[in-house]
Amino acid sequence: MFLLSDSSSIIAKTERGCKNLSNLDATLKNLFGFDTFREGQREIIEAVMNQQDVLAILPTGRGKTLCYHLPSLILGGLTLVISPLVSLMEDQVTQMKASGNKRVAHLSSLLNQQEKQDLMMGLGNLDLLFLSPEMASLPFVKRALVRQKITLFVIDEAHCISHWGHEFRTDYLRLNSLRSSLGNPSCLALTATATPLVEKDIRGQLKMENEVVIRYPVNRENIYIGIEEVASVQEKHALLIARINQVETPAIIYTGTRQETERIAGLLKRETNFESSFYHGGLTKEDRLLIQHQFIHDELDIICCTNAFGMGINKSNVRTVIHLHLPSSIEQYVQEIGRAGRDQSQSTALLIYQPEDHLLPLSFIENEFPDDDLLNHLSDESDFSHYSLEELRNFYQLDDNSYRMLHYYLDQENLIEEGNLQLNEQQQHVIKKLRVKFQTRKKEKILQLERIKSFVLSRTCLRRYVSHYFEEEILVLPEFCCSQCQLTETYLKEIDSINYNVRSERSIHKESDWSKELENMLITNAGGLYGK
DNA sequence: CGGTCAGCGTGTATACGCTGACCGGTGCCATACT
Numbered sequence: 001m002f003l004l005s006d007s008s009s010i011i012a013k014t015e016r017g018c019k020n021l022s023n024l025d026a027t028l029k030n031l032f033g034f035d036t037f038r039e040g041q042r043e044i045i046e047a048v049m050n051q052q053d054v055l056a057i058l059p060t061g062r063g064k065t066l067c068y069h070l071p072s073l074i075l076g077g078l079t080l081v082i083s084p085l086v087s088l089m090e091d092q093v094t095q096m097k098a099s100g101n102k103r104v105a106h107l108s109s110l111l112n113q114q115e116k117q118d119l120m121m122g123l124g125n126l127d128l129l130f131l132s133p134e135m136a137s138l139p140f141v142k143r144a145l146v147r148q149k150i151t152l153f154v155i156d157e158a159h160c161i162s163h164w165g166h167e168f169r170t171d172y173l174r175l176n177s178l179r180s181s182l183g184n185p186s187c188l189a190l191t192a193t194a195t196p197l198v199e200k201d202i203r204g205q206l207k208m209e210n211e212v213v214i215r216y217p218v219n220r221e222n223i224y225i226g227i228e229e230v231a232s233v234q235e236k237h238a239l240l241i242a243r244i245n246q247v248e249t250p251a252i253i254y255t256g257t258r259q260e261t262e263r264i265a266g267l268l269k270r271e272t273n274f275e276s277s278f279y280h281g282g283l284t285k286e287d288r289l290l291i292q293h294q295f296i297h298d299e300l301d302i303i304c305c306t307n308a309f310g311m312g313i314n315k316s317n318v319r320t321v322i323h324l325h326l327p328s329s330i331e332q333y334v335q336e337i338g339r340a341g342r343d344q345s346q347s348t349a350l351l352i353y354q355p356e357d358h359l360l361p362l363s364f365i366e367n368e369f370p371d372d373d374l375l376n377h378l379s380d381e382s383d384f385s386h387y388s389l390e391e392l393r394n395f396y397q398l399d400d401n402s403y404r405m406l407h408y409y410l411d412q413e414n415l416i417e418e419g420n421l422q423l424n425e426q427q428q429h430v431i432k433k434l435r436v437k438f439q440t441r442k443k444e445k446i447l448q449l450e451r452i453k454s455f456v457l458s459r460t461c462l463r464r465y466v467s468h469y470f471e472e473e474i475l476v477l478p479e480f481c482c483s484q485c486q487l488t489e490t491y492l493k494e495i496d497s498i499n500y501n502v503r504s505e506r507s508i509h510k511e512s513d514w515s516k517e518l519e520n521m522l523i524t525n526a527g528g529l530y531g532k
Numbered sequence: 533c534g535g536t537c538a539g540c541g542t543g544t545a546t547a548c549g550c551t552g553a554c555c556g557g558t559g560c561c562a563t564a565c566t
Contacts, residue, residue: 085560086559108560109562132561134561135561138561168558168559169558169560171560171561233534257555259535259536280557281558306557356534358533359534361557401558
């Protein structure tokens with residue numbers, strides 16, 4: 001384990017480690033107590049130590065944290081870790097502190113103003129600071145960071161740049177400008193899933209230079225991929241009940257809406273004996289924490305949730321992931337089924353599909369972008385002087401997300417001054433450019449939806465389909481592959497008999513212990529009663 | 533698209549059915565307000 005007690009010992013050890021990369025093994029042993037690196041870790045760490053920009057696509061469970069924790073200690077200075085969720089930052093800081101490194105902190109809304117100020121004043125005492133892209137964009141944070149020597153700029157869950165940055169959390173797109181104002185420290189972007197297109201987007205957004213891309217295949221051999229089509233919601237629910245009794249738990253059931261998570265949890269309570277609950281973004285922080293905790297500690301068999309659940313959930317024995325809706329892309333689907341079987345044991349991913357299911361994600365895409373009328377209005381209007389953004393917002397009834405996105409892009413084009421739109425005729429081309437940009441993004445998203453629709457309707461091997469989508473090739477298919485290679489019903493029977501044998505062995509084992517105990521008791525009693 | 537819900541009319545049942553509008557997923561932060 002990590003055995004440091006004060007900052008001077010860190011510096012002494014890290015300086016020794018820095019001299020020679022071949023000492024990495026010794027450093028790993030000294031600082032973390034591990035004898036060997038996991039697959040991929042050494043490669044990434046060496047590239048980081050050589051001050052190269054690195055994009056690493058590494059399956060979950062390979063120890064991504066070590067890939068920046070170790071270099072941060074050797075390189076000295078401050079390592080910034082951009083993380084998408086406060087809960088994720090908290091977990092990582094807690095784990096690092098528990099392992100012995102007290103020089104880590106997270107800067108988030110969980111701290112009050114004074115605590116934030118204190119933390120900013122004491123940045124020099126830290127090895128690692130975790131923060132969200134939104135926090136990193138705040139002026140007082142930027143000012144404090146610029147005064148520090150930042151040696152490494154890490155983006156954890158880097159697919160969020162591409163997945164969320166363009167519309168939902170645009171502060172992700174400001175990361176490059178932050179990095180550049182920090183003197184362009186070398187950059188490490190980590191994720192578990194990225195198609196070549198997403199990879200290109202991440203590299204472009206972060207303006208990586210001479211970067212090293214380290215990519216491991218997305219194919220997870222221990223997960224069977226099953227897709228079944230039904231004609232109605234009633235059939236969907238009936239099939240779910242049938243399947244949930246055939247698969248192993250713990251299980252995650254993904255649905256499309258918050259309301260549906262609650263409905264399915266109710267259905268499971270009525271129709272099965274499983275312990276289940278629901279989880280979505282509308283719950284209070286306390287409830288979310290409680291349910292997450294219960295699931296992780298095996299107090300719940302099943303969790304019914306929206307896509308709010310999953311990122312950063314560290315649970316190795318999830319046996320089944322069921323989708324009752326259509327995720328908005330194959331990447332999203334792969335991320336979500338990847339939460340099964342991290343312990344490498346055989347696991348199951350089932351998607352129950354009905355033909356109308358693409359309409360919900362389609363409506364999300366449609367609603368995400370500002371109304372075409374709004375942009376047409378802006379680009380055609382002859383009197384530009386009298387619009388405040390608030391007026392436009394109210395007139396077009398923009399929700400918070402669309403408004404923030406529009407604000408971000410207008411601001412990027414320097415069209416906003418003190419909350420008001422500053423447009424003149426010369427800038428009309430900028431509005432036209434934005435309109436094209438939104439249309440293009442929308443088309444791309446619809447195309448991604450089309451791709452997953454084709455995937456669920458595919459009549460060829462689903463595993464090959466996914467790998468092909470990520471531009472990878474599979475040479476050998478596993479025994480339990482997918483519903484195109486083997487019917488789900490057949491697979492479930494085979495798996496059940498294997499599991500049955502495992503369960504029987506366990507119970508025979510238990511029985512023998514018990515019978516021995518009983519035997520002993522009987523002998524003792526026999527001695528007492530009938531002895532001699 | 534499908535579900536849900538408010539508003540309305542019916543016309544007396546204090547509920548019911550119809551219609552049209554609207555909403556549906558993901559998180560961070562700050563600020564204003566209670």
